[in-house]
Amino acid sequence: MNTIILSVIFAPIIISAAVGYYKLFEKAGVEGWKSLIPFYNYYVHLQIIGRPWWWIFYIFIPIVNVFVAAGIHIDLANCFGKTSLKSHFLMIVAGFIYMPYMAFDKNVKYIGQLDTLPEQKKSKSREWVEAITFAVVAATLIRWLVMEAFTIPTPSMEKSLLVGDFLFVSKFHYGTRTPKTPLQVPLTHQKIWLTDIPSYVDWIQLPQYRLPGFTDVKQNDVVVFNIPPIHLNEGIDYPIDLKTNYIKRCVGLPGDTLKIEDKQIFINGSAIENPDQMQYSYLVFSTNVLSQRVLDKFDIPEIQLLSNDPPVQLLYLTSEQVEGLSKESYVKEIRAASNNPFKRFEPYNEGELDNGIFPNDPELFPWNADWYGPIVMPAEGMTIPINKITLATYGDAITLYDHTENAVIRDGKLFIDGQEVTEYTFNQNYYFMMGDNRHNSLDSRYWGFVPEDHIVGKGFFIWLSLDANKSFFNKVRWTRFFNLIE
Numbered sequence: 275m276n277t278i279i280l281s282v283i284f285a286p287i288i289i290s291a292a293v294g295y296y297k298l299f300e301k302a303g304v305e306g307w308k309s310l311i312p313f314y315n316y317y318v319h320l321q322i323i324g325r326p327w328w329w330i331f332y333i334f335i336p337i338v339n340v341f342v343a344a345g346i347h348i349d350l351a352n353c354f355g356k357t358s359l360k361s362h363f364l365m366i367v368a369g370f371i372y373m374p375y376m377a378f379d380k381n382v383k384y385i386g387q388l389d390t391l392p393e394q395k396k397s398k399s400r401e402w403v404e405a406i407t408f409a410v411v412a413a414t415l416i417r418w419l420v421m422e423a424f425t426i427p428t429p430s431m432e433k434s435l436l437v438g439d440f441l442f443v444s445k446f447h448y449g450t451r452t453p454k455t456p457l458q459v460p461l462t463h464q465k466i467w468l469t470d471i472p473s474y475v476d477w478i479q480l481p482q483y484r485l486p487g488f489t490d491v492k493q494n495d496v497v498v499f500n501i502p503p504i505h506l507n508e509g510i511d512y513p514i515d516l517k518t519n520y521i522k523r524c525v526g527l528p529g530d531t532l533k534i535e536d537k538q539i540f541i542n543g544s545a546i547e548n549p550d551q552m553q554y555s556y557l558v559f560s561t562n563v564l565s566q567r568v569l570d571k572f573d574i575p576e577i578q579l580l581s582n583d584p585p586v587q588l589l590y591l592t593s594e595q596v597e598g599l600s601k602e603s604y605v606k607e608i609r610a611a612s613n614n615p616f617k618r619f620e621p622y623n624e625g626e627l628d629n630g631i632f633p634n635d636p637e638l639f640p641w642n643a644d645w646y647g648p649i650v651m652p653a654e655g656m657t658i659p660i661n662k663i664t665l666a667t668y669g670d671a672i673t674l675y676d677h678t679e680n681a682v683i684r685d686g687k688l689f690i691d692g693q694e695v696t697e698y699t700f701n702q703n704y705y706f707m708m709g710d711n712r713h714n715s716l717d718s719r720y721w722g723f724v725p726e727d728h729i730v731g732k733g734f735f736i737w738l739s740l741d742a743n744k745s746f747f748n749k750v751r752w753t754r755f756f757n758l759i760e
Contacts, residue, residue, distance in 0.1 A: 450731075495523070612713070632718065
C-alpha cells in the first residue's frame with residue numbers, strides 16, 4: 275500500500291522534472307531523448323554546462339554527490355541566464371517545478387557554457403548570502419536523505435558504543451522518511467540551539483511515508499529511532515519526526531516471539547547471538563575503593579560507591595572484565611547484581627516482578643529484565659483477538675501509534691469509531707530494542723515496542739570519540755575513529 279501511495283505522490287514530480295530536463299536539453303541544441311537515459315544524461319548535462327566529463331564519477335560518492343548535483347543544477351540555471359539567488363534556490367529545492375518553467379518560457383534561452391558567460395559581478399554580501407544559503411540547503415538535504423550526526427549521551431550501549439562517541443546514522447539503509455513537520459528551523463531537532471525555544475510549529479502536519487531503502491531492519495542492527503512514549507519526550511507530544519532520538523540494538527523483528535531466560539534472549543525458541551562485550555551489573559567488594567589506575571587498567575569508565583566501609587562498588591562489566599578483576603588481590607568478591615541494585619542487590623528470579631516492566635500489569639506479567647516474556651512483536655497484517663491480555667500488551671500500540679483513528683479502550687474493551695471490536699489487525703510493523711549494557715539501559719523491556727514509522731536510520735560509523743573523564747590531551751579516543759558500527 276505504501277508503495278502505491280508513494281508512486282501516486284512522486285510520479286507527478288518525476289514526470290515534471292523529466293519533461294523540464296527534456297525541453298532544456300532541446301533548448302541547448304541536444305536531442306531531448308538523451309535526458310532520459312540514466313547516467314548518460316548526467317554526462318550530457320556536464321557537456322552542456324561545460325564541466326569536465328570525469329565529474330560523472332562524483333555521482334557514486336555518498337554525500338559528495340548531493341553537493342555536486344546541487345552545484346551542476348545551479349550551473350544549468352546560469353547557462354540559461356538565471357543567475358539570481360532566487361533562481362539558484364528554486365533550482366535546488368524545487369527543480370522539478372523550476373526546470374519546466376524555464377523550459378517552456380520563450381524568453382529563457384541557452385546562452386552558452388560556463389566559460390563563455392559574461393563575468394557576473396557580485397557584492398560581498400551576496401557572495402556570503404549565496405554561500406550560506408547553499409551550505410544550509412545542502413546540509414539539510416544530506417541530513418534528511420543521506421546521513422545525520424548523532425552523539426551517544428548515555429552508557430546504555432557500552433561497550434559497543436561509548437559515551438562521547440560521535441557517529442553518523444545512515445538514512446539510506448532503511449529509506450528516509452518524508453518530512454512530517456515542514457515548518458522547522460533547518461538543522462535543528464526539538465529546540466533552537468542553546469535555548470528552550472521550540473524550533474518548529476505544527477500548523478502543518480504532512481502524511482509521512484518512507485522512501486525505498488536497500489535493506490530492512492535486521493536482528494542485531496544498531497538502530498536510531500524516535501522514542502514513542504510521551505513521558506520520555508519531556509512530557510511533550512512532539513510530532514513523530516521530532517520525538518527524542520534513542521539508539522539501541524534491535525533484538526525482536528515483526529512477528530517474532532521473544533523470551534529472556536536468565537539474561538539470554540531467545541527468538542522463536544532459539545538463543546540469539548549476543549553482542550561482543552555485553553555488560554551486566556556487578557557488586558565488587560574490595561579492600562579499598564578502586565582507584566582511577568585500576569579503572570584505566572580494565573577500561574572501566576566509572577563506578578558507583580554503594581558503601582565505603584567496607585568498600586562496595588557497583589560496576590557494569592563484561593565477562594572478560596569480571597575475570598580480570600577477580601584475579602586482583604585487592605578484590606575480595608564479585609557478585610552478580612540485579613538491573614536495579616539500588617532497590618535490591620540480588621538478581622531477580624523467574625516469576626519475580628520488577629515494577630515498571632512492560633507490559634505494566636503485575637498479575638498478568640510478573641516479569642523482570644532477566645526473565646521476560648514470551649511476547650510477540652506486532653507485524654503489519656497480523657490479527658489478534660481482543661481480550662484482557664492483548665489489550666494490556668498491545669493497547670498503547672493500537673490507540674497511540676497504529677494510525678487507527680478513534681480507537682479507544684474503555685472498560686476493558688476496544689472501540690473503533692464508537693463500535694466495539696473483538697479482533698484487531700495491525701497497520702504497521704513493530705520492533706523490540708535493547709541496549710548492550712543490559713542492566714543499565716532504558717529500553718523496550720520498560721516502555722514497549724518501536725513502531726516502524728519511528729525508525730530514523732541505521733548506526734553507520736564513528737567519526738569522532740571523546741572521553742570526558744580524561745585530560746585535555748588524552749580526550750580523543752583515536753582507535754575508535756571511522757569504526758563501523760556492528
